[in-house]
Amino acid sequence: MADRGAADAMASGESLLFLTDEQLRRGIEAMFFACRGFTADPDRILRNHAYGRAHHRAVHFINRAPGTTVNNLLDILGVTKQSLNRVLRTLVDDGLVESHVGTRDRRERHLFLTGAGMALERELSDAQRNRMRAAYRNAGPEAVAGFRTVLEQMMDLDLRRHYQAAPEQTP
Amino acid sequence: MADRGAADAMASGESLLFLTDEQLRRGIEAMFFACRGFTADPDRILRNHAYGRAHHRAVHFINRAPGTTVNNLLDILGVTKQSLNRVLRTLVDDGLVESHVGTRDRRERHLFLTGAGMALERELSDAQRNRMRAAYRNAGPEAVAGFRTVLEQMMDLDLRRHYQAAPEQTP
DNA sequence: TTGGAAAGTCAACATGGCTGACATAAAAAG
DNA sequence: CTTTTTATGTCAGCCATGTTGACTTTCCAA
Numbered sequence: 304m305a306d307r308g309a310a311d312a313m314a315s316g317e318s319l320l321f322l323t324d325e326q327l328r329r330g331i332e333a334m335f336f337a338c339r340g341f342t343a344d345p346d347r348i349l350r351n352h353a354y355g356r357a358h359h360r361a362v363h364f365i366n367r368a369p370g371t372t373v374n375n376l377l378d379i380l381g382v383t384k385q386s387l388n389r390v391l392r393t394l395v396d397d398g399l400v401e402s403h404v405g406t407r408d409r410r411e412r413h414l415f416l417t418g419a420g421m422a423l424e425r426e427l428s429d430a431q432r433n434r435m436r437a438a439y440r441n442a443g444p445e446a447v448a449g450f451r452t453v454l455e456q457m458m459d460l461d462l463r464r465h466y467q468a469a470p471e472q473t474p
Numbered sequence: 475m476a477d478r479g480a481a482d483a484m485a486s487g488e489s490l491l492f493l494t495d496e497q498l499r500r501g502i503e504a505m506f507f508a509c510r511g512f513t514a515d516p517d518r519i520l521r522n523h524a525y526g527r528a529h530h531r532a533v534h535f536i537n538r539a540p541g542t543t544v545n546n547l548l549d550i551l552g553v554t555k556q557s558l559n560r561v562l563r564t565l566v567d568d569g570l571v572e573s574h575v576g577t578r579d580r581r582e583r584h585l586f587l588t589g590a591g592m593a594l595e596r597e598l599s600d601a602q603r604n605r606m607r608a609a610y611r612n613a614g615p616e617a618v619a620g621f622r623t624v625l626e627q628m629m630d631l632d633l634r635r636h637y638q639a640a641p642e643q644t645p
Numbered sequence: 646t647t648g649g650a651a652a653g654t655c656a657a658c659a660t661g662g663c664t665g666a667c668a669t670a671a672a673a674a675g
Numbered sequence: 676c677t678t679t680t681t682a683t684g685t686c687a688g689c690c691a692t693g694t695t696g697a698c699t700t701t702c703c704a705a
Contacts, residue, residue: 322607322610324603327602327603327606327607327610328538328599328603329622330606330610330621330622330625331512331599331602331603331606332534332538333622333625333626333629334508334509334512334625335531335534336628336629337505337625337628337629338505338509338512339552340628340629341502341505341509341628355659355660355661356660356661357660357661357662360506363503363506367499367503372682372683373682373683373684374681374682374683381510382661382662382663383662383663383664384682384683384684385662385663385664385684385685385686386661386662386663388683388684388685389660389661390661392684392685405682408671408672408681408682409670409671409672410670410671410672410681410682410683411681411682411683412682412683412684428495428499428502431498431502432495432498432499432502434628435498435501435502435628436493436498437627438624438627438628439493439498439501439624439627441627442620442623442624442627443623445616445620446619446620446621446623446624447620447624448617448620449613449616449617449618449619449620449621449623449624450501450617450620450621450623450624450625451500451501451504452613452614452617452620452621453609453610453613453617453618453620453621454501454504454505454507454508454621455504456608456609456610456612456613457507457508457511457512457605457606457609458504458507458508458511526690526691526692527691527692528691528692528693543651543652544651544652544653545650545651545652553692553693553694554693554694554695555651555652555653556653556654556655556693556694556695557692557693557694559652559653559654560691560692561692563653563654576651579650579651579702579703580701580702580703581650581651581652581701581702581703582651582652583651583652583653
């Protein structure tokens, strides 16, 4: 009775109202461990390249929205420009990212991955995709749908306005 | 057609085999944002107490398994003892955690939350539980079941052996 | 009695957050 | 055409939290 489990929760709609603190705690811990497991592979790869998570995040979102501006990126990542700039500078110096002056607004810099940048992004996201795919496969289709639904609810409460960016000019 | 969405995935079992990179990328990003949203509330609370996430983690797992040893905690948290000790020392000094010499093995120290420690733990976990509950409620029971299933799959790949601890002596 | 495990500590260093101050270029407003 | 604002970049310094390496004390166990 202390733990009614997920199966019971699925059986009757009202059971959600009876979620015990213990059940919620399990969810919280699962998130904790999942977050860790989720960054484990990239972290290992990044160490080989002498980069950190900050670089991963930048590379990911530049790949996601090529041509995004620095301000866009700041907004998405939620860090200070000094913090981002430190990371961005090394990526540009190392030839993984290119920064192009905007045509419409010449103050803006539009960020793109170079070939090398795309290669790193691919390496990192392949690792995460594989992990994600494995989890999805073991969990089954219905579970995946539910997973995404809950995750989106958890995001909603904070952000998601950033969830699309406006690119410009392919170089 | 570019995005088949979660509903389609639920409809037919084989569709999992056709998970596109794009779908997986969305899952990855959802994890990223959800992890952030998940730590946002505690982070805010911790700042008021002049603590950081490291303190949160320690307090959480001591509350979870009262009487756990330092080595246990090191194993669960996956940090070095120097790192943990820095955090643990401030918690003990501030009277949130008590450290008791083991009876069976006097080399071991068993960790317990004090009243003040429990109060902080409560404050932190209340915030997370509320967020979790809100997400669960908006997502619905089936989604919650799936969410937990997938999360457990994602954990499995790395750890979970730590997922239970052996307490000793209540003070 | 001796080897090794559990814990604590010191020193030094890296990463990646933060703040504050300031510079430059360009757009926008007046 | 001046003035203000915006977007970006940069310097300097601080803080939290991770790391390695070396060393000590205590104590269990072979």
